[in-house]
Amino acid sequence: MAEIKRAAKVGKKTSSSRKRVPSKGVAAEFWQLRLYIAGQTPNSVAAVANLRKICEDQLKGQYRIEVIDLLEKPQLAKGDQIIAIPTLVRRLPPPIKKIIGNLSKTESVMVGLDLKPALK
Amino acid sequence: MPRANSKAVRRGIAKSPTGIQGLDEVTGGGLPRGRVTLVCGKAGCGKSLLAMEFLVHGAVLYGEPGVCMDFEETEEKLASNVASLGFDLPALAKAKKVLVDYVSVERSRITETGDYNLEGLFVRLEHAVKTINAKRVVLDSIEALFSELSDTRLLRAELRRLFRWLEDRKLTAVVTGEAGERTLTRHGLEEYIADCVISLDHRVTEQISTRRMRIVKYRGTAHGTDEFPFLIDSDGISVVPITSLALAHKASSERVSTGIPVLDEMMEGKGFFRGSSVLVSGTAGTGKSSLAASFTRAACARGEHCLYFAFEESPGQILRNMRSVGIDLERWVKKGLLHFHAMRPTSTGLEGHLSSVHKLIGQFRPSVVVVDPITNMIAASGSHDVKSMLMRLVDFLKVKQITSIFTNLTLGGDPLQKTAATVSSLMDTWIILRDSKPNGTPRRELYVLKSRGMAHSREPRELVVSRRGIELGRVRRNHPVATGIAGAEAVSGAEEGEWPK
Secondary structure, three states, X not given: OHHHHHHHHHHHHOHHHHHOOOOOOOXXXXXXXXXXXXXXXXXXXXXXXXXXXXXXXXXXXXEEEXXXXXXXXXXXXXXXXXXXXXXEEEEEXXXXXXXXXXXXXXXXXXXXXXXXXXXX | OOOOOHHHOOOOOOEEOOOOEOHHHHOOOOEEOOOEEEEEEOOOOOHHHHHXXXXXHHHHHOOOOEEEEEOOOOHHHHHHHHHOOOOOHHHHHHOOOEEEEEOOOOOOOOEEOOOOEOHHHHHHHHHHHHHHOOOEEEEEOHHHHHHHOOOHHHXXXXXXXXXXXXXXXXXXXXXEEEOOOOOOOOOOHHHOOOOEEEEEEEEEEOOEEEEEXXXXXXXXXXXXXXXXXXXXXXXXXXXXXXXXXXXXXXXXXXXXXXXXHHHHHHOOOOOEEOOOEEXXXXXXXXXXXXXXXXXXXXXXXXXXOEEEEEOOOOHHHHHHHHHHOOOOOHHHHHHOOEEEEEOOHHHOOHHHHHHHHHHHHHHXXXXXXXXXOHHHHHHOOOHHHHHHHHHHHHHHHHHOOOEEEEEEEOOOOOHHHHOOHHHHOOOOEEEEXXXXXXXXXXXXXXXXXXEOOOOOOOOOEEEEEEOOEEEEEEOOOOOOOOOOHHHHHHHHHHHHOOOOO
């Protein structure tokens, strides 16, 4: 919990510099990501693996992933308004972003997370 | 409180009563239990309201807790929307009878990066259902998902899975859907709903809005494909059903006095049949209302409840006018036996009037109903609707064994020709009031043109409305009935009968 609080502070402080698209190693923000799954389905397992890989490649040392299994904690689905599974929520840096799917399309995950500008 | 009509429950399919007045009658007991029902229609047609009434009535009246997944309104907004109907959602939520889960749907599409499903929705629904042990579910309006998710093929497959999921858990569900251009719903949800589809419609003709309900499909249940008018007011939805699909109402042989001794005499000395319908036609100022008031007074004097629908005058005006002809109705109003209901004929469509007539009759439970005059009610609607509407009303009154008097204003000429045939054929008794000038002296006449099931006099009587009320005298013999063509047959028939020569 303490970590989340600290992260929120960091996120706030750096919100002015956030507009610039961060690239590898440049982003100073702390990334807090939450992945919602429902049981160990192939999609869920794939999503966890895909997310870990992307984060290790792009955000090494400055991210935290929280995996929430809704079969265990169904009451948590409402908070982030989860409908689809898997859903990835970028809690930090703001704004909150949602991405759904098993995250197999690395390019679109990076665009969705603002790790890469969208193709014109 | 509305009740389910247990009599109408048919064997075979189990029903979950909606508690919505009229709807349970039309559907033979409610919505199919343990199945999914689709309620569709354009924005503002009342589908969300129907769904919420189904849910809240289920929780309050039938001991079936319910979950509402609302894709449009937040819990707070929904609670304030239905508060006007007397539904206290926060209290019901506290008592674990109703649970509302607002599902926020993003206006823009969410980034989709590979395979997914709607398991999140299933988890939420299951959690909600388990929390309050729900038996009923409302999904309003699940089509909103189509704006958030681009993979419509997946979405359709998931919706199909969701409906099956609901049925597997034996949940009785109502799903709402926005009307499409050519299809019942914009995204064709009707394809997945096998058991029951109800379509709502709201249209405005001649600046009068009418709402109609149609049961498009109801598997395993005989249902009318007719459109049923319905009304939304402070009590929610009420549907005006065809109360008797067959002419099965029982005919009473009990008689009730007309309140005018000579008129009773003209009708075998006994008056009207209880539960029969009486039409009083006449030009302006011939004493139609006085006749109705005389009957009302007599009924109140017997201790019966009367409901007086006034479409032309205010209750105060009627009371004053009747007092001037020696008919004191005020005392019965004070005693609580007589209840006036005044409304402007054009304030709502004919359906609206019928709907409120139904409702008031349900509340007041009268033995006598007066509609004064029915002419204005007809004027409020296109003529082609009138017959079926009136038939419903007359049937409804007969089933309830309520004696009814309808006054009908005719404009000049012969009242026989001026009275719509559609109206008169529904009536058991038809009394004509008219002005005549037999010897150049104008006077009023009353005669009974028809009265089913009795040997009534067809002799016209002079009618005098004085401070002592309505008095009928004998018409001189040398002036027999001078009726129009329509009346000629009835008169010639009478000549062979009881008419004294």
